[in-house]
Amino acid sequence: MPADGTMVAASPQALGGNQVGSLQRFARRRSTIAFLMTLPLLVVIVGLVVYPAAFAIYLSTLNRRMTAFIEGDWLPTGLGNFEILFDSDTFWMVAWQSCFFAITAVILKALIGFWLAHMLHHIPAKGQRKWRGMLLVPWVIPPALSTLGWWWMFDPSYSSINWILSIFAVPSVPWLGEPWWARISVIIVNVWYGAPFFMIMYLAALKSVPEQLYEAAAIDGATSWQRLRYVTLPMMANIISITVLFSLIVTFANYDIVRVLTNGGPRDMTHLFASYAFQVGILSSNIPRGAAVSLFMFPILAVCAFFVLRGVTRRNKEQM
Amino acid sequence: MSATTAHRDMPALYAKAGSLRSERRWALIWAYVSLVIAAIIFLAPPFYMLLTSFKTNAEIADFSLNPWWVRSPTLENYAAILGNPLFIRFFINSVIITACVVALTMVISVLAAFALSRMRFWGSQVLATGVFLTYLVPDTLLFIPLYQIVGGLGLLNSIWGLILVYPTLTVPFCTWIMIGYFASIPKELDEAALIDGATWPQMLLKIFVPVAMPGIIAATIFAFTVSWAAFVYPTAFVTTAEQMPLTIGVVSQLVRGDTFAWGQIMAGALMAALPPVIIYAFLMDYYIAGLTAGATKG
Amino acid sequence: MAQVSLRQVVKSYEGGVQAVKGIDLEIDDHEFVVLVGPSGCGKSTTLRMIAGLEEITAGDVAIGGTVVNDIPPRDRDIAMVFQNYALYPHMSVYDNMAFGLTLRKFPKAEIDRRVKEAARILDITPLLDRKPKALSGGQRQRVAMGRAIVRDPKVFLFDEPLSNLDAKLRVQMRTEIKKVHQTVKTTTVYVTHDQVEAMTLADRVVVMNHGVIEQVGPPQVLYHTPATRFVAGFIGSPAMNFMPARLEEASGALNVRLTDGQVLAVPASRTARYRQHAGRELLFGIRPEHLTDDKTTDKTNVQPISLTPEVIEPMGMETLAHFKLDGAEVSARLDPSTPAEVGVPLALIAHMDQMHLIDPATDKVL
Numbered sequence: 002m003p004a005d006g007t008m009v010a011a012s013p014q015a016l017g018g019n020q021v022g023s024l025q026r027f028a029r030r031r032s033t034i035a036f037l038m039t040l041p042l043l044v045v046i047v048g049l050v051v052y053p054a055a056f057a058i059y060l061s062t063l064n065r066r067m068t069a070f071i072e073g074d075w076l077p078t079g080l081g082n083f084e085i086l087f088d089s090d091t092f093w094m095v096a097w098q099s100c101f102f103a104i105t106a107v108i109l110k111a112l113i114g115f116w117l118a119h120m121l122h123h124i125p126a127k128g129q130r131k132w133r134g135m136l137l138v139p140w141v142i143p144p145a146l147s148t149l150g151w152w153w154m155f156d157p158s159y160s161s162i163n164w165i166l167s168i169f170a171v172p173s174v175p176w177l178g179e180p181w182w183a184r185i186s187v188i189i190v191n192v193w194y195g196a197p198f199f200m201i202m203y204l205a206a207l208k209s210v211p212e213q214l215y216e217a218a219a220i221d222g223a224t225s226w227q228r229l230r231y232v233t234l235p236m237m238a239n240i241i242s243i244t245v246l247f248s249l250i251v252t253f254a255n256y257d258i259v260r261v262l263t264n265g266g267p268r269d270m271t272h273l274f275a276s277y278a279f280q281v282g283i284l285s286s287n288i289p290r291g292a293a294v295s296l297f298m299f300p301i302l303a304v305c306a307f308f309v310l311r312g313v314t315r316r317n318k319e320q321m
Numbered sequence: 322m323s324a325t326t327a328h329r330d331m332p333a334l335y336a337k338a339g340s341l342r343s344e345r346r347w348a349l350i351w352a353y354v355s356l357v358i359a360a361i362i363f364l365a366p367p368f369y370m371l372l373t374s375f376k377t378n379a380e381i382a383d384f385s386l387n388p389w390w391v392r393s394p395t396l397e398n399y400a401a402i403l404g405n406p407l408f409i410r411f412f413i414n415s416v417i418i419t420a421c422v423v424a425l426t427m428v429i430s431v432l433a434a435f436a437l438s439r440m441r442f443w444g445s446q447v448l449a450t451g452v453f454l455t456y457l458v459p460d461t462l463l464f465i466p467l468y469q470i471v472g473g474l475g476l477l478n479s480i481w482g483l484i485l486v487y488p489t490l491t492v493p494f495c496t497w498i499m500i501g502y503f504a505s506i507p508k509e510l511d512e513a514a515l516i517d518g519a520t521w522p523q524m525l526l527k528i529f530v531p532v533a534m535p536g537i538i539a540a541t542i543f544a545f546t547v548s549w550a551a552f553v554y555p556t557a558f559v560t561t562a563e564q565m566p567l568t569i570g571v572v573s574q575l576v577r578g579d580t581f582a583w584g585q586i587m588a589g590a591l592m593a594a595l596p597p598v599i600i601y602a603f604l605m606d607y608y609i610a611g612l613t614a615g616a617t618k619g
Numbered sequence: 620m621a622q623v624s625l626r627q628v629v630k631s632y633e634g635g636v637q638a639v640k641g642i643d644l645e646i647d648d649h650e651f652v653v654l655v656g657p658s659g660c661g662k663s664t665t666l667r668m669i670a671g672l673e674e675i676t677a678g679d680v681a682i683g684g685t686v687v688n689d690i691p692p693r694d695r696d697i698a699m700v701f702q703n704y705a706l707y708p709h710m711s712v713y714d715n716m717a718f719g720l721t722l723r724k725f726p727k728a729e730i731d732r733r734v735k736e737a738a739r740i741l742d743i744t745p746l747l748d749r750k751p752k753a754l755s756g757g758q759r760q761r762v763a764m765g766r767a768i769v770r771d772p773k774v775f776l777f778d779e780p781l782s783n784l785d786a787k788l789r790v791q792m793r794t795e796i797k798k799v800h801q802t803v804k805t806t807t808v809y810v811t812h813d814q815v816e817a818m819t820l821a822d823r824v825v826v827m828n829h830g831v832i833e834q835v836g837p838p839q840v841l842y843h844t845p846a847t848r849f850v851a852g853f854i855g856s857p858a859m860n861f862m863p864a865r866l867e868e869a870s871g872a873l874n875v876r877l878t879d880g881q882v883l884a885v886p887a888s889r890t891a892r893y894r895q896h897a898g899r900e901l902l903f904g905i906r907p908e909h910l911t912d913d914k915t916t917d918k919t920n921v922q923p924i925s926l927t928p929e930v931i932e933p934m935g936m937e938t939l940a941h942f943k944l945d946g947a948e949v950s951a952r953l954d955p956s957t958p959a960e961v962g963v964p965l966a967l968i969a970h971m972d973q974m975h976l977i978d979p980a981t982d983k984v985l
Binding site: 039043045046049053054056116130133149261288302306 | 351
């Protein structure tokens, strides 16, 4: 410590044994340390996300033998894979299926999750924990494994669900055999798996709305529905948006459930982008075309993300 | 204010509610009914898996019986699974992969989160937003190029290839929530530490980590759960059974030819699902905190 | 008519905790009544029962003659200003104020007229398009009041509205609230823990403690004739001095003998009232403003008293001196020019016509 005992930062010893002399050098050291600490993160992001993404774009321009497309037959810019895909009926069916699946499943999950969160919020706090614990179970089990259970429940001969239906004299459903039922089965499993996530997120959001706002609204004259519409939903808007966005992305890109339940069948009618890309790219050994298929997800998801995040930032600035 | 009488003359536009108490009771009944129905639906599949795992093959194949009950419970399925060296191999692989990935993830995330939330440096805000955006990129978008890259490194068909790649699933989110937790620690703690003479590493280890321990636990649980449940990468990268982790192992290997030994499959699936469920049962609050931290703190 | 009546109102919680233990109160139309008391005395609970935000365990609350126990808040024709303002963050100031009217389907023109009128009264017209986040604490408080005014209810309810403001702003807003009441004249029930607010704003003050009403009355009555020790010590700042003393009778007159031996004569006007308690150990109560230096010319009913200061606080317009009398804390308000020194005995006079005697067994003022 300097003789006059001042603690002004000029004293290096006060900063923990740093033998270097001046304040400037400490500032520089600090940003160097900071940089070093973030380096592993940068390596992961650049090496395992950015670079592969760029590589995917490059890959999609190659042909099956991993060389560039020959001019003449194909567009000189190497968009041959995309041309083939655009011409393929299967591909467009997969695209349509992915959108339908994602939108339907997310809407169902959001509604069920919101409903359950609301119900949980209204029971006394002691019981909430118990119910919350039970209702989150579908999300906790690895989806690939719980889908095995569903697969068994949907089995054409031994379906336990059909057994229950037969008690009510409802005819057996060909869950995985017919295309439309197969699609519905995939949606059912995904909603079963994902609704608890929505429930948990919405419950947290519901709890974060100050009680006094509800009281003020009650005095102002709002019925329960009006309180929901004018207080609850606006205050939850950000969490609703982010959760929906996240779920849209994850649902759209879903692989586990399709692979285990139907493997894309029957006749490719339950394929999503991910499982189709897997089939085309890895199983059929056409990496570049598989890359092209999975790349297709990107623009759609990016557009959704852009609009949602823009709304969230705007609301944050205005209200928080 | 003029016109004080005008308001009072306007008709009441809503019926007077009944007793407050009965309104509240109806809401409660309604709530419990919904929750019970939801609980039945949510817990039915795992319950059914459990039932099946206790059935003999004969009982499974018997059409006439009620599938929702076990007539002669048996442990033979579990014995078969546990006695199957392949299954043990799957389990060990999962453990090794998950342990390495969790350790790796936590080190990377905590260091980066500390730097990004506390040490202002050029580009820190950009990087923090970048982390969030990375989290939005799904694994199925990257698995094909990664297949090429990992193949080029000769790490296909190896658990080390998986260990290399799994952090893409865990690091962004763990970093994101650690940033949130660190940011909520009051700056005065830093300043007190600086005055007391701490270096940055000391601050991190002696102050931030202990104070943000709930967040660290939540992030660790998240990393564990995601690594354990990962399915896309192992399915794409690994084809030899010995290198498979549990998720793809159970799905692809427990099927002999055309006959499915459902009892064993269910037993295997349940045992594979056990570690995350156990962690959830004991550390539920941390588990949930990890999930919600991303959105509410973001 | 907008009177508020509380008849034997009780509030108990699970586990038997009784927050409000059976209170009776009649509030007249246009009256400004303040419920005041320390934390946990039940004043907020009482207010919330009037509002309908808490269920009434027993007893009746009536607004405008109608019993409202089972009527939900929105049908009670009340408006409330919360401590934390409770403004809707996603709505503009205009929409916040119009919300109650919009819900009740008032015509647009009427809503507009009322909102603009309230904004004029509260001086917030330039803020109508802003969102709450962009307002200061005082402005938010005004918007909260505006929201109540536009509803033109039978009763205004205020729940510690000034507690979140800094001292200077508090004084300013206090005056605003009083001005608004003079303009709109709505019956008001106001809750606060600050007795200065109670004294300055109220037509009548209701002092509450531990779930019961200690005393109800206009501020001056509570100041001059408190009914219980609690009220005597609660109203007035700095608080009244309580000194253990003995009431003695000597040749027909009464004296108060303090523990350090000093004797103060009781004025003749009080002798009749206190005679029956002669010989007892009581508490001698006198406010700091009635223990002064010997500058007054009117010597009726004053008695000399000598005390040694421990702490002296010069406040500018007066000096507060603190003494210890055998363990009891005593304060006096002195003229700033009085020479007072720590440790030097000071000659003061006690204005005995403002004295109080408290029975320590019942805590009642005699």
